Amino acid sequence: MSDDVNKNKGLGTDAPSGFGSSSRRAFLSRLGSVGLLATTAPLARAVPPATSEPPTTPSTPTPPQTGLPVTLLINGTEHKLQLDPRTTLLDCLRENIGLTGTKKGCDHGQCGACTVHINGRRVNSCLSFAVMHEGDEITTIEGLGQPGNLHPMQAAFVACDGYQCGYCTSGQIMSAAALMNEPCGPHDADVKELMSGNICRCGAYSNIVAAIQSVRQKKLSAS
Amino acid sequence: MHTFELTRPTDVTSAATAAASANTAQQGAEIRFIAGGTTLIDLMKLNVEQPHTLIDLNRLPLGNVETLPDGGLKIGAMVRNSDLAHHPAVLRDYPVLSQALLSGASAQLRNKATTSGNLLQRTRCMYFRDTAMPCNKREPGSGCGAINGANRMMAILGTSEHCIATNPSDMNVALTALEATIHIQNGQATRSVPINEFYVLPGDAPQRETVLEPGDLITHVTLPAPVANSKSLYLKLRDRASYEFALASAAVIVKIESNQLSYARVALGGVGTKPWRSKEAEQALAGATLSESSFRNAAEAALHGARPQSQNGFKIELAKRCLTHALKLATQTA
Numbered sequence: 001m002s003d004d005v006n007k008n009k010g011l012g013t014d015a016p017s018g019f020g021s022s023s024r025r026a027f028l029s030r031l032g033s034v035g036l037l038a039t040t041a042p043l044a045r046a047v048p049p050a051t052s053e054p055p056t057t058p059s060t061p062t063p064p065q066t067g068l069p070v071t072l073l074i075n076g077t078e079h080k081l082q083l084d085p086r087t088t089l090l091d092c093l094r095e096n097i098g099l100t101g102t103k104k105g106c107d108h109g110q111c112g113a114c115t116v117h118i119n120g121r122r123v124n125s126c127l128s129f130a131v132m133h134e135g136d137e138i139t140t141i142e143g144l145g146q147p148g149n150l151h152p153m154q155a156a157f158v159a160c161d162g163y164q165c166g167y168c169t170s171g172q173i174m175s176a177a178a179l180m181n182e183p184c185g186p187h188d189a190d191v192k193e194l195m196s197g198n199i200c201r202c203g204a205y206s207n208i209v210a211a212i213q214s215v216r217q218k219k220l221s222a223s
Numbered sequence: 224m225h226t227f228e229l230t231r232p233t234d235v236t237s238a239a240t241a242a243a244s245a246n247t248a249q250q251g252a253e254i255r256f257i258a259g260g261t262t263l264i265d266l267m268k269l270n271v272e273q274p275h276t277l278i279d280l281n282r283l284p285l286g287n288v289e290t291l292p293d294g295g296l297k298i299g300a301m302v303r304n305s306d307l308a309h310h311p312a313v314l315r316d317y318p319v320l321s322q323a324l325l326s327g328a329s330a331q332l333r334n335k336a337t338t339s340g341n342l343l344q345r346t347r348c349m350y351f352r353d354t355a356m357p358c359n360k361r362e363p364g365s366g367c368g369a370i371n372g373a374n375r376m377m378a379i380l381g382t383s384e385h386c387i388a389t390n391p392s393d394m395n396v397a398l399t400a401l402e403a404t405i406h407i408q409n410g411q412a413t414r415s416v417p418i419n420e421f422y423v424l425p426g427d428a429p430q431r432e433t434v435l436e437p438g439d440l441i442t443h444v445t446l447p448a449p450v451a452n453s454k455s456l457y458l459k460l461r462d463r464a465s466y467e468f469a470l471a472s473a474a475v476i477v478k479i480e481s482n483q484l485s486y487a488r489v490a491l492g493g494v495g496t497k498p499w500r501s502k503e504a505e506q507a508l509a510g511a512t513l514s515e516s517s518f519r520n521a522a523e524a525a526l527h528g529a530r531p532q533s534q535n536g537f538k539i540e541l542a543k544r545c546l547t548h549a550l551k552l553a554t555q556t557a
Contacts, residue, residue: 068229085229085277088264108265109332121305121334127264128335131229132257132279175331182330183309196465197329 070131074099075143085131090114092130093140101141101170105199112198115171115178116140122178124197141170144177152215153177160211164202172198176212180219188213224267231279235442239408241278243438250360250430256280256440258301259335261328262345270354271361280339285442288312294448300339300441304394305330307338317446319455319474323397323492326459329466339441342395342405342421343433346388347468349373359385360429374532376468379539381496382530386429389493390422391468396492397457399500400474404445409438415445422497432497450486453478458549459492460541469493471542473549477508484511484554491525494542501525504546518550519543 067082074097081096090107093099093116102125105113109127116125117139145151153176156162163169175198184190191209200208232238238256245254255274257263258281266272285299288310296312307313308324328336350356350368357366369377369387377387395418403418421433435441459472472492478485487508491499504525511517522543529539 084226086224086226108268109261112329112331115331122331123335124261124331127259127261127332129229129257129260129264129277132231132260132281179330182305193465194330197331 068131070134072097072130072133072138073136074138075140081130083130085129087130088126089116089128089130089133089138090125093125093138096130099140099142102174103167103170105168105171110199111168111171112175113168113171115174115198117174117178120178120181122175139174141174144174151177152218153180153211156211156215157208160207160214161204162208162211163200163204168198168200168202172200172208176208176215179212180215184216186216191216224270225273225275227274228276229279230276231282233282235283235285235408235440236411238278238280238283239438239440240410241276242440243410245437248435248437248439249432252437254278254437258337258340259303259332260340261332261336262340262343266345266352269352271352280337280440285339291445291448296446298338298444298446300337300443302338304328304333304336304338304341308333316449317397317401317455319400319457319476320394320397320446322457323393323459323472323474326457326469326472327393338394338444341392342398342441342444343435344390344392344395345432347391348377348388351388360388360425360432363428363430370532373534375534376470377532377535378496379494379529379531379535379542380491380499380526381424383425383427383429383496385427386425386496387532388425388429388496389468390495390497391493392498393457393459393469393472393492395422395498396472396490397474398444398446399498400455400476400488400490401446402488405441406443406445407435407439408442409436409440413442418444418498419500425496450476450478453486454553456549456553458545458552460545461493471538471545473542473546475546475549475553477550477553479513479554482513484508484513484517487511487521489521489525489546491542491546494526494529494538501546503527508550513554515547515551518547521550522546 067084070081070083072079079097090104093102102116103113105111107126109124114125115122118136145154153173157173175195179194184194188209191212230241242254245252253274254276257277257279263272280301285301287299288302289297290312291297304324308321313321348369350358351361356368359367367386378389399418405416405418405421407414416434423431453476455476457474459469461467461469469492471494474490476488487505489501489504491501504521507521507524525546526539526543531539
């Protein structure tokens with residue numbers, strides 16, 4: 001990963017489970033932490049010893065103990081953090097909060113995999129410093145919907161098979177969900193233009209457009 | 224990325240004053256304002272910019288669009304590109320600006336990018352963006368990698384032997400055709416600069432791109448009242464249909480009276496080291512008849528001084544056709 005700041009992440013904690021609990025991700029995360037502890041003692045020392053940590057829930061990794069204090073409102077929950085000012089909102093979500101549904105693709109605002117909503121509008125979280133978002137309402141894919149309670153756009157992506165490998169999908173869905181509240185013409189071409197900030201290397205574009213159009217159609221007929 | 228101090232002022236004077244002690248307001252400034260961050264954070268990740276202090280402008284009261292008593296428009300520095308593009312007054316009176324904004328970047332980036340930030344959007348020249356490469360703009364005196372390198376996307380107007388980097392903005396091309404004015408505050412003092420005098424040509428100091436000095440904070444942009452019964456249009460030609468920088472673009476504002484052009488403003492994008500106002504084309508169009516040949520004459524005049532590099536000679540003809548076609552489309556709908 002590009003930034004040194006991420007090395008301060010809490011070790012030995014699991015990311016909150018998204019689709020399916022105690023998953024491959026949790027297993028790999030534990031494995032990765034053990035590997036890190038075994039090979040990089042100085043890094044391990046940068047994290048306070050477990051005995052001095054305040055009790056935390058498994059889904060809340062320990063924040064780094066230095067940096068700027070900031071409170072972020074993410075998916076309706078307040079998170080009090082100490083952040084290196086260089087931490088992007090993307091890295092903060094993934095590494096400090098443990099919300100790994102938001103993906104890092106290019107890290108330069110070119111691919112859209114990191115798309116989240118800030119105060120209801122879609123933005124690239126990789127081109128935002130987290131400490132600049134105190135007071136903002138941040139929504140990630142985890143806050144958009146969950147298994148059993150999917151956002152209509154998530155359900156439409158499933159129904160229309162709007163993905164292949166899935167890496168760009170959370171960014172595609174966040175982008176598409178925000179598009180519903182933006183001026184957009186009725187045609188597929190209009191949707192394609194407004195979705196051009198989300199790249200899909202698998203090329204699932206036609207099904208992504210179909211998913212978005214199906215949600216727009218339902219919204220039209222409901223109104 | 225180098226670490227930095229972050230301040231979040233809530234009034235304009237404090238923000239401007241906080242930057243006054245910088246050595247420069249140009250490339251490599253150690254104190255930087257940050258608005259949307261879509262250019263600056265990108266360049267900080269590449270170590271092209273390494274400020275030790277960032278002044279966050281997002282708490283300043285500069286986010287409004289207001290109609291002025293003279294019929295013009297006042298656009299706050301922090302107005303987001305997406306909001307400006309969809310503002311009713313812009314859609315009604317300055318469609319060229321809305322079209323230019325919506326042709327740039329992606330919906331996500333337009334939601335972040337601001338008016339003042341986009342005025343200062345940096346070039347996409349790959350030699351500028353790569354610290355392993357020579358670049359006179361990033362590191363004065365190190366040479367220009369583009370002149371004998373990959374220069375297909377580079378400028379053909381306003382270049383020098385030291386720099387051929389293109390100004391990538393679409394918004395700035397429309398603002399140039401609209402004869403916008405940039406309003407700047409430094410401490411308590413304010414001044415205004417016509418957009419065509421705001422940007423400077425690279426010459427032998429390509430690290431300098433604008434007239435901005437340390438402590439200068441752009442507060443707003445004003446547009447003159449729209450010309451009655453005029454039509455405006457932005458045409459952008461690029462390698463792919465969306466989310467791509469211009470190979471050539473044209474912003475035109477025209478007014479037709481008795482089958483002749485009684486008013487014409489022309490600016491070109493994707494071809495200049497700054498947003499390229501073409502008074503030569505405007506002179507050629509003054510009183511011209513509505514014909515393809517008069518539009519082509521104007522395009523010939525606009526590109527008269529173009530200097531191609533080894534890979535971008537095609538841009539001369541492309542820009543001519545772009546302007547010719549833009550004039551044709553604008554006068555068809557007039």
